[in-house]
Amino acid sequence: MGGSSSSKVFPDAARALEGILKDGMTLMCGGFGLCGIPERLISALHDSGVRNLTVISNNAGVDGAGLGLLLQSRQIRKMISSYVGENKEFERQYLAGELELEFNPQGTMAERIRAGGAGIYAFFTRTGAGTIVADGKEQRVVDGEVYVLERGLVADVSLVKAWKGDTEGNLIYRKTARNFNPNMATAGRITVAEVEILVPAGELDPDQVHTPGIFVKRIIDGSPYHKLIEKRTLRKRTEGSHAVVA
Numbered sequence: 001m002g003g004s005s006s007s008k009v010f011p012d013a014a015r016a017l018e019g020i021l022k023d024g025m026t027l028m029c030g031g032f033g034l035c036g037i038p039e040r041l042i043s044a045l046h047d048s049g050v051r052n053l054t055v056i057s058n059n060a061g062v063d064g065a066g067l068g069l070l071l072q073s074r075q076i077r078k079m080i081s082s083y084v085g086e087n088k089e090f091e092r093q094y095l096a097g098e099l100e101l102e103f104n105p106q107g108t109m110a111e112r113i114r115a116g117g118a119g120i121y122a123f124f125t126r127t128g129a130g131t132i133v134a135d136g137k138e139q140r141v142v143d144g145e146v147y148v149l150e151r152g153l154v155a156d157v158s159l160v161k162a163w164k165g166d167t168e169g170n171l172i173y174r175k176t177a178r179n180f181n182p183n184m185a186t187a188g189r190i191t192v193a194e195v196e197i198l199v200p201a202g203e204l205d206p207d208q209v210h211t212p213g214i215f216v217k218r219i220i221d222g223s224p225y226h227k228l229i230e231k232r233t234l235r236k237r238t239e240g241s242h243a244v245v246a
Contacts, residue, residue: 008169008219009198013044016192016218020157021050024077028113028155028184029057029067033086033230036177037066038161040194040222045159046070054078056113056153058106058180060090065228071099080153082106086230105133108150110183115152117186122151158188161222162211165195166202169216170209178210185211194222 010016027045031037042061046069053076060079061068070076071089078100084090093099104112105127115123124147128134138149160181163174171193173181185191193211198221 007167008213008217009167010218010220013040013194013220013222014047016194016220017041017044017048020190020192021045021048022156023050024052024054025050025156026054026056026154028153028158028188029055030158030160030177030179030181030184031066032058032176032179034062034066034228035230036161036173036179036181037061038159038192038194038222039066039225040220041159041161041192042066042069046073046075049075051075052077054080056080056155056184058109059083059085060087062086062230063088074098078102080104080109082109103133108133109153110180112150112153113180113183113187116154117183118152120152122149124149153187155184155188156190158184158191160185160191160193160211162193162195164197164199164204165193165216165219166199166204166213167219168201169193169211169213169219170201170204171195171211171213171216172204172208173210182210185215190217191215192218192220194220196223196225197221 055067055076057067059081060071068087068089080102082104094101108125108127124140126145126147128148129146134148140147161177162171163177164172193216
């Protein structure tokens with residue numbers, strides 16, 4: 001059983017994804033590295049067994065975490081990404097020809113998602129002109145500069161993570177998590193959100209809302225979270241003191 005007919009709130013990630021997953025679908029997944037990723041929904045997606053996914057995400061997580069879980073279980077057929085340098089299994093599958101990759105400059109990818117959510121079919125940009133990024137794409141010279149046509153991106157389902165949300169699906173993101181998540185929330189035919197704090201409708205200051213609830217079809221309270229650190233970096237301390245060595 002999912003949420004009631006009048007409610008967007010579902011009791012857990014698995015039930016929030018019931019009835020909307022299918023093999024071969026296109027999926028957007030928010031986050032940057034391991035920050036702001038919808039980890040509860042990714043885990044439920046992994047457990048669902050859905051396969052042959054095309055996943056639009058800035059990166060593919062790391063080995064054993066985030067979208068790395070779906071790579072290990074071979075549920076992803078194609079990645080549309082910007083940065084993939086932290087995942088050895090991604091590298092192995094790509095070099096072995098087992099995984100298709102559509103590589104995007106990061107700003108171009110962000111704009112493709114924003115354009116898709118805004119109903120803009122395509123746009124011209126100078127980024128990537130003269131490189132392999134432009135191969136096979138329409139190009140146009142404007143004022144003596146070469147521009148490349150990039151198509152907007154949309155998805156069957158968008159999975160996003162927010163800091164706080166209400167029962168109507170209004171979302172507030174916190175710091176780095178406010179990267180790809182807001183744009184992806186607008187570019188999915190169905191958007192499912194998970195939040196750290198879920199409050200009743202009316203408790204959020206409207207001026208602080210980043211994603212209006214009209215874009216969000218389903219929402220879960222995913223707390224508590226264990227915040228993973230992708231790369232832990234510590235400075236050495238001098239002996240007998242707490243001074244930090246520069």
